[in-house]
Amino acid sequence: xxxxxxxxNVCCDFGKFRAVDHVNVNIQPGEFFxxxxxxxxxxxxxxxxxxxxxxxxxxxxRIGGKDVRGQRPNQRPTALIFQxxxxxxxxxxxxxxxxxxxxxGVDKAKRRARAEELxxxxxxxxxxxxxxxxxxxxxxxxxxxxxxxxxxxxxxLLDEPLSALDLKLRQHMRAELRAIQKRTGVTFIYIxxxxxxxxAMSDRVGVMSQGRLQQVANxxxxxxxxxxxxxxxxxxxxxxxxxxxxxxxDGMASFATPxxxxxxxxxxxxxxxxxxxxxxxxxxxxGAENSVAVTLTEVAFEGNFVSVHGVTEGGKDMxxxxxxxxxxxxxxxxxxxHMVFEAxxxxxxxxxxxxxx
Amino acid sequence: MNDLLRRYGKGLTWTFIGxxxxxxxxxxxxxxxxxxxxxxxxxxxxxxxxxxKDVYTFNNYLQIFGNEVDFNFFxxxxxxxxxxxxxxxxxxxxxxxxxxxxxxxxxLSFYLAKVVSPKSLPTLFLLLxxxxxxxxxxxxxxxxxxxxxxxxxxxxxxxxGVISEEIRWIDGYSPVxxxxxxxxxxxxxxxxxxxxxxxxxxxxxxxxxxxxxWWRTHWRVILxxxxxxxxxxxxxxxxxxxxxxxxxxxxxxxxxxxxxxTIQGIMLEGQDWNAGAxxxxxxxxxxxxxxxxxxxxxxxxxxxxxx
Ligand SMILES: Nc1ncnc2c1ncn2[C@@H]1O[C@H](COP(=O)(O)OP(=O)(O)OP(=O)(O)O)[C@@H](O)[C@H]1O
Ligand SMILES: [Mg+2]
Numbered sequence: 201x202x203x204x205x206x207x208x209n210v211c212c213d214f215g216k217f218r219a220v221d222h223v224n225v226n227i228q229p230g231e232f233f234x235x236x237x238x239x240x241x242x243x244x245x246x247x248x249x250x251x252x253x254x255x256x257x258x259x260x261x262r263i264g265g266k267d268v269r270g271q272r273p274n275q276r277p278t279a280l281i282f283q284x285x286x287x288x289x290x291x292x293x294x295x296x297x298x299x300x301x302x303x304x305g306v307d308k309a310k311r312r313a314r315a316e317e318l319x320x321x322x323x324x325x326x327x328x329x330x331x332x333x334x335x336x337x338x339x340x341x342x343x344x345x346x347x348x349x350x351x352x353x354x355x356x357l358l359d360e361p362l363s364a365l366d367l368k369l370r371q372h373m374r375a376e377l378r379a380i381q382k383r384t385g386v387t388f389i390y391i392x393x394x395x396x397x398x399x400a401m402s403d404r405v406g407v408m409s410q411g412r413l414q415q416v417a418n419x420x421x422x423x424x425x426x427x428x429x430x431x432x433x434x435x436x437x438x439x440x441x442x443x444x445x446x447x448x449x450d451g452m453a454s455f456a457t458p459x460x461x462x463x464x465x466x467x468x469x470x471x472x473x474x475x476x477x478x479x480x481x482x483x484x485x486x487g488a489e490n491s492v493a494v495t496l497t498e499v500a501f502e503g504n505f506v507s508v509h510g511v512t513e514g515g516k517d518m519x520x521x522x523x524x525x526x527x528x529x530x531x532x533x534x535x536x537x538h539m540v541f542e543a544x545x546x547x548x549x550x551x552x553x554x555x556x557x
Numbered sequence: 558m559n560d561l562l563r564r565y566g567k568g569l570t571w572t573f574i575g576x577x578x579x580x581x582x583x584x585x586x587x588x589x590x591x592x593x594x595x596x597x598x599x600x601x602x603x604x605x606x607x608x609x610k611d612v613y614t615f616n617n618y619l620q621i622f623g624n625e626v627d628f629n630f631f632x633x634x635x636x637x638x639x640x641x642x643x644x645x646x647x648x649x650x651x652x653x654x655x656x657x658x659x660x661x662x663x664x665l666s667f668y669l670a671k672v673v674s675p676k677s678l679p680t681l682f683l684l685l686x687x688x689x690x691x692x693x694x695x696x697x698x699x700x701x702x703x704x705x706x707x708x709x710x711x712x713x714x715x716x717x718g719v720i721s722e723e724i725r726w727i728d729g730y731s732p733v734x735x736x737x738x739x740x741x742x743x744x745x746x747x748x749x750x751x752x753x754x755x756x757x758x759x760x761x762x763x764x765x766x767x768x769x770x771w772w773r774t775h776w777r778v779i780l781x782x783x784x785x786x787x788x789x790x791x792x793x794x795x796x797x798x799x800x801x802x803x804x805x806x807x808x809x810x811x812x813x814x815x816x817x818x819t820i821q822g823i824m825l826e827g828q829d830w831n832a833g834a835x836x837x838x839x840x841x842x843x844x845x846x847x848x849x850x851x852x853x854x855x856x857x858x859x860x861x862x863x864x
Binding site for chain 2: 278279284287288290299303348351
């Protein structure tokens, strides 16, 4: 039923512009895989190449082990959910869903029955005879999913399907999508520029920048062990220090910056130092190492956490996040404090994957 | 309204509105109304106008009957009044013109709206517009020349050896239909192009992605979307064709008479404006009926067309 997908050195050029640059990834059958990246980094282009609307300039795409180059979209076992859904506004809901079956010559009674089944699967009972314009955003979303599922695709391709929804509905649909994926066992390839979405739903995430795949890993590794500065800063907040590596040994190093010298992990090439705000601890006295004296400039209450901004003597802005669980008193702006972090929670990372990497 | 007042001030706004009304009432509504009224009055010598014989009557309308001839409609023979025959054929062939313009304009507008790269669009539109710079009279004459017995079409066909003897193209209704198609095809193309362009390309791709072959995508997605455009194009082409006097008069196929030519004959040669008016209103009435029936059949509403 579900099939794996291999992208093998895939490139895509539009004129002189290279939109997708040597992407290599093997997506497992039944996996929920997300491509995460900023706008214009080539995510949609990858999906369009998998579904057959765009041919790769270089490289091979295999679906279920078979090279699909030259196959038209209507011959591929994929179903694409478009960024704008692209439902057919002139057909009632059930005909929208059954369109793929109509194409396959299934008779009307069976089509109708199957459409009702799928509507039940996506929790949309009694909407079969409505028109698309009568549905809410979230309901349209589900119709689009049902329409794609109707053709029993081996791979579902979803292009930022939740971006048009409001926050509450988006969170609800995340869970829903994940549940539908588990229920059907179909391989899902999901595209988003929302890191929370990618981390929450996916088995694995591929982070992209400027057409290049920066890192492929499970959500936890993406967040905790980013391979480079781009991944670290795209997925979450950071305090970033520029400086020089000294005495590197056993994957640890000293890092000399204008603010001070810090101990940190050095997993690979040298670059900048990244420390997440939630790894910063605020204390009244200086720590033994990795301690920065700051004057607090702003304390922003965000609900479940408190975001504390400070500035060093050298004028560098720093940010720390405190959990709002009463374990530590919330300081007020203007106080002098120290931000302290552990060496294992700080990493020296190169900027981003270099060409051809 | 308030918008207009603010933008142009009182004087200019009322001048605009006044002129528009003048044009509508004095130049359009009143003359038509006068014509309609006179179509119900007998054709009398000037002295008797307003006299005892000047009464309202349907006689002008009834003049369409009489002088029965044999009507051969695709093998079906029955007797029919000569003028009614011309009337029926005019409406029928206007329908044919409409159908042919649609068949030509549909693929072309699809190509322009969805296939061609936007860069070459201006050039293509220019090519489409160039013929419009030449007056309709000249364009009709051009077709007349192309189709004459010793014209370029016959010469060409004989040169490449397709035919061995000249064909009389200007015979029956075909040359009129061909020329009308040429004259009015753009009136079908532009509304169709507009409709086609407003279709989200993702819908075409979605149908493709769900496995639809190209013809089903057209039948189920593109054509339904374009229906209002087709309807407004069809109404325009049909009305213009049925009401065209210039084209049939220039082509002048003796066996392909248009009803407008009948009206012209009565009005100008017969000097009977009353009967001419009656015939003109009959044509208008039946065209309107034909259009409404077609709209009912294809389930389009007026508001769709206005869009
Ligand atoms: N048909 C095309 N012709 C030329 N350039 C294109 C074409 N399609 C995409 N591009 C370019 O390729 C790059 C990647 O586009 P793509 O649509 O894949 O981005 P994306 O990651 O999906 O962005 P978004 O999150 O905004 O949807 C962009 O810079 C875009 O301008
Ligand atoms: Mg996109």
